[in-house]
Amino acid sequence: MDWELLRTSFWPMVSGAVTGTIPLSIVSFLFGLALALVVALMRISGQPVLSGIARFYVSVIRGTPLLVQLFVIFYGLPSIGLTIDPWPSAIIAFSLNVAGYAAEILRSAILSVPKGQWEAGHTIGMSRTVTLRRVILPQAARVSVPPLSNTFISLVKDTSLASVILVTELFREAQQIAAFSQQFMLVYLEAAAIYWVICLVLSSGQSALEKRLDRYVAH
Amino acid sequence: MSPTDPLLTATSLRKSFGDNEVLKSIDLRIDAGQVVALVGPSGSGKTTVLRCLNGLETPDGGTVAFRGGPSVEFGGKVGKKEALSLRDRSAMVFQNYNLFPHMTVLENIIEGPVRVQRKSRKDAVENAERLLARVGLAAKRDDHPFNLSGGQQQRVGIVRALALQPDLLLFDEPTSALDPELVGEVLTVIKELAEEKWTMAIVTHELAFAREVADEVVFMDGGVVVEHGHPDQVLRDPREERTRRFVQRLLNPF
Numbered sequence: 001m002d003w004e005l006l007r008t009s010f011w012p013m014v015s016g017a018v019t020g021t022i023p024l025s026i027v028s029f030l031f032g033l034a035l036a037l038v039v040a041l042m043r044i045s046g047q048p049v050l051s052g053i054a055r056f057y058v059s060v061i062r063g064t065p066l067l068v069q070l071f072v073i074f075y076g077l078p079s080i081g082l083t084i085d086p087w088p089s090a091i092i093a094f095s096l097n098v099a100g101y102a103a104e105i106l107r108s109a110i111l112s113v114p115k116g117q118w119e120a121g122h123t124i125g126m127s128r129t130v131t132l133r134r135v136i137l138p139q140a141a142r143v144s145v146p147p148l149s150n151t152f153i154s155l156v157k158d159t160s161l162a163s164v165i166l167v168t169e170l171f172r173e174a175q176q177i178a179a180f181s182q183q184f185m186l187v188y189l190e191a192a193a194i195y196w197v198i199c200l201v202l203s204s205g206q207s208a209l210e211k212r213l214d215r216y217v218a219h
Numbered sequence: 220m221s222p223t224d225p226l227l228t229a230t231s232l233r234k235s236f237g238d239n240e241v242l243k244s245i246d247l248r249i250d251a252g253q254v255v256a257l258v259g260p261s262g263s264g265k266t267t268v269l270r271c272l273n274g275l276e277t278p279d280g281g282t283v284a285f286r287g288g289p290s291v292e293f294g295g296k297v298g299k300k301e302a303l304s305l306r307d308r309s310a311m312v313f314q315n316y317n318l319f320p321h322m323t324v325l326e327n328i329i330e331g332p333v334r335v336q337r338k339s340r341k342d343a344v345e346n347a348e349r350l351l352a353r354v355g356l357a358a359k360r361d362d363h364p365f366n367l368s369g370g371q372q373q374r375v376g377i378v379r380a381l382a383l384q385p386d387l388l389l390f391d392e393p394t395s396a397l398d399p400e401l402v403g404e405v406l407t408v409i410k411e412l413a414e415e416k417w418t419m420a421i422v423t424h425e426l427a428f429a430r431e432v433a434d435e436v437v438f439m440d441g442g443v444v445v446e447h448g449h450p451d452q453v454l455r456d457p458r459e460e461r462t463r464r465f466v467q468r469l470l471n472p473f
Contacts (some may be wrong), residue, residue: 119275120317124331124383125306134334138321 002183009177009187013170013194020169025156028091032098039103044110061100067161069093074165090162094155101151109144110136142213149206153199170194224286226251226418227387232281234267241267243442249387252416256429259439260465265422269389274305309387310380314395316372318364324375325360328382350378354408370401374408390421426469430454438462
């Protein structure tokens with residue numbers, strides 16, 4: 001076992017995670033979540049055009065590979081005169097992708113809040129928007145924490161695809177070290193181990209969060 | 220309108236859900252300070268009447284008018300907005316309480332006064348604490364609803380409605396979801412409100428309670444008002460055969 005290679009390759013990969021994988025995941029997730037809320041609300045708006053657009057969006061995102069989505073944005077758009085740098089390309093692609101999945105999660109979470117909660121908001125004089133913000137979304141948020149955490153953990157692993165559009169993150173560091181050292185097995189297993197540790201940390205964060213939120217769940 | 224007019228006048232209310240005509244031209248008047256009990260078999264439309272008064276349902280036709288406004292004529296092009304304006308005058312207490320589970324008891328109560336009526340938080344909290352003390356729940360102000368018994372939750376539901384200082388309180392079967400031994404504590408609170416001359420419309424199956432607190436009983440069946448009048452008359456000596464059968468059935472279920 002080449003301990004020296006393990007040691008010298010560890011820090012570049014961790015730095016790839018800290019400056020690439022993690023910020024890319026967080027930024028894309030936040031943008032994706034914001035867009036997902038819009039899509040989910042369009043979907044349940046009851047207006048045929050809005051909900052049709054939302055349904056189409058979700059269908060396209062979930063029906064096409066993430067890698068293809070990345071390629072369309074980074075390699076495809078320049079041919080119609082729209083060139084976007086690797087980082088913004090990756091953020092756009094991952095955000096759009098997350099939104100497609102998270103929208104369905106948020107939609108069903110919102111619909112899972114009992115109708116009586118809307119009515120209770122209305123009877124104390126709240127508009128639909130205020131009821132949504134003050135009454136429905138806080139409860140929907142609780143329901144959607146477990147599935148959204150899973151989406152986030154998947155996203156962290158999926159960001160490795162950004163290496164193919166030249167974003168420097170954990171896996172691209174690994175590829176470069178592997179190519180240089182020719183120790184593919186060792187380097188890629190090391191990369192896998194780092195992803196695994198990140199996801200373990202996230203999973204334990206997820207259980208802690210769920211435990212906290214469980215205290216106030218409606219019966 | 221003059222001060223002697225009823226607080227609320229509903230005229231020719233109609234409402235269908237699909238092919239099911241739930242309300243067939245309902246007339247209802249409620250005077251200020253009056254307690255009106257709506258009774259009748261399930262499916263008779265009494266809950267729907269209540270929900271129409273609060274803008275939770277939009278009637279297909281008819282008018283709902285409060286003394287001093289709003290006065291809303293339904294049918295044709297009545298917007299949701301006009302139906303919603305009815306909520307400024309009334310507040311609903313629900314069968315299943317519908318408290319906000321993510322808020323404490325106190326937060327449930329001050330949400331409307333602070334967020335909707337734009338009262339100062341300090342005043343709203345003081346008022347909420349006073350009302351909670353009145354229903355014997357002062358110690359529960361920082362609890363979450365799921366830590367409360369059904370009877371306690373419903374008392375909070377009543378306080379949440381009272382805190383809005385509505386002109387008309389609407390109760391939709393307020394004790395139907397409760398265990399029998401918890402019904403009394405909720406009815407006691409409602410009785411006290413009646414003694415304080417709150418104007419209330421109550422949908423209930425508790426006929427003994429209706430006879431005790433109501434000034435007027437409205438018996439509904441099949442989407443129409445079959446008869447209405449003083450509780451002693453409607454519940455003890457009904458004029459209509461349908462009322463008689465209903466009262467008999469509730470008094471002697473077996």
